[in-house]
Structure formats: C-alpha cells, structure tokens
Amino acid sequence: xxxxxxxxxxxxxxxxxxxxxxxxxxxxxxxxxxxxxxxxxxxxxxxxxxxxxxxxxxxxxxxxxxxxxxxxxxxxxxxxxxxxxxxxxxxxxxxxxxxxxxxxxxxxxxxxxxxxxxxx
Amino acid sequence: xxxxxxxxxxxxxxxxxxxxxxxxxxxxxxxxxxxxxxxxxxxxxxxxxxxxxxxxxxxxxxxxxxxxxxxxxxxxxxxxxxxxxxxxxxxxxxxxxxxxxxxxxxxxxxxxx
Numbered sequence: 001x002x003x004x005x006x007x008x009x010x011x012x013x014x015x016x017x018x019x020x021x022x023x024x025x026x027x028x029x030x031x032x033x034x035x036x037x038x039x040x041x042x043x044x045x046x047x048x049x050x051x052x053x054x055x056x057x058x059x060x061x062x063x064x065x066x067x068x069x070x071x072x073x074x075x076x077x078x079x080x081x082x083x084x085x086x087x088x089x090x091x092x093x094x095x096x097x098x099x100x101x102x103x104x105x106x107x108x109x110x111x112x113x114x115x116x117x118x119x120x
Numbered sequence: 121x122x123x124x125x126x127x128x129x130x131x132x133x134x135x136x137x138x139x140x141x142x143x144x145x146x147x148x149x150x151x152x153x154x155x156x157x158x159x160x161x162x163x164x165x166x167x168x169x170x171x172x173x174x175x176x177x178x179x180x181x182x183x184x185x186x187x188x189x190x191x192x193x194x195x196x197x198x199x200x201x202x203x204x205x206x207x208x209x210x211x212x213x214x215x216x217x218x219x220x221x222x223x224x225x226x227x228x229x230x231x232x233x
Contacts (some may be wrong), residue, residue: 035222037169044210044212044224044226044227045161045163045169045212045214045224045227046224047214047221047222047223047224050220059220061121061142061221062221065176095168095169096170099216101174103151103153103155103157103175103218104151104153104155104157104216104217105216106157106159106171106174106175106216107159107161107171107216107222108171108174108180108213110169110170112168112169113168118216
C-alpha cells in the first residue's frame, strides 16, 4: 500500500527557517516524482513543485520559485520542503503527493498534510 | 500558463439528485502521446484531497461508479449521478498535461440543500 507520511504541525515566527518532511513507503520511492501542494486557510489547492528523488531533479511553479526549496534523501525515502525565512503569508496546510502512473505522471496518493503557522 | 476555470463555485444539491461540475482549460489538454491528463479530486472537510478520476474518465480504485468524467480538448465535466451525504466537500479539476506545471481549478463546493 502506497503511503506518504508527513511531519507534524509547526508554529514558527516570521524570519525563522523551517523544513518539513514527507516519507514514502509501499512503492519504489526513487521511481516517482513527489510533489508539494499548498492550501492557504479557506482557499484552494496550489501546486508548488516536485522532485525526482533518484537524482534530486526539482521543478518549481513560477509562483514558488525562489520562495521554497524542495529536496529529497532517497536513502531514507523522504522528501522535504523548506523555507529559509518564513513570512506570515506562508501560513497554510502543505501536502505532499506522489506523481505516479504511466504516461505523464499525475498526482495520485497524498500525505495527511502538515499545518504550518507563522505568527509573531 | 494554463488556467483552469471551474463552474459553479458553489453547488447546493438535494440528496439523491444528480450534480455536474464544469472545468475549462485555457489551452488544450491533449498531450503529444494522445492522452488527456485531466484529473478530478475530492476534498472532504478536514481531509486530504483524494483523486477520483484520471485521464478525464478513469475512476480510481474504490471510487463509486456514481462518479463519472467526460470531455475533451478544453472542456470537461464531472458528474455525480445521485448525490449522497458523503459527497459533501470541495471538488477540484487539475491538469497535468503541461508538464512540469500542474494547475488546479478554483474548486467547487458541493453541499446538501
């Protein structure tokens, strides 16, 4: 069974750094892209970017390029989303999801989400 | 950039009645391999999104057959033949054709009248 398990909720202050994680199991972690999706409070889903864990090739939505860094450690089947300096506007739920399937890989299995709260 | 536009944004439905959600893309979603990478997701209150349909009309495992998808090119539709209480939530279309950028629609909130 494919599972993506994300790290727990975080409360941070503006300017602080943060790295959240997403651990995959039940499939070949290095064979599928892992994507990240943001959901701000009461809002819709926004695709942020993705990473191919086998070679750490990362792609970003223009809206998020330079704002976050996506990385992965294939030795422990874990992908990461990190910020160097958080803003209050980064307050959101963040989901990781696998891009799987044949053809062009599509988002299929999702993690449970990590709630990030940034407040002074 | 591809823009995905859903309508309606709010959909009150009586239990047992059908429901339909439209999704339009600003560019064709037909990929060079001939497939159309249009997905539908359901997000129940307080839950992670769950994919219902992929490549326009293919149901994911465990998805009830009252959910169906249709469309081509730039116009797509999600239909629920008879709405049940567990269908309450927000429905999103998402294009994955224009790799690597994936784009969601704004979401349609389905509620019971």
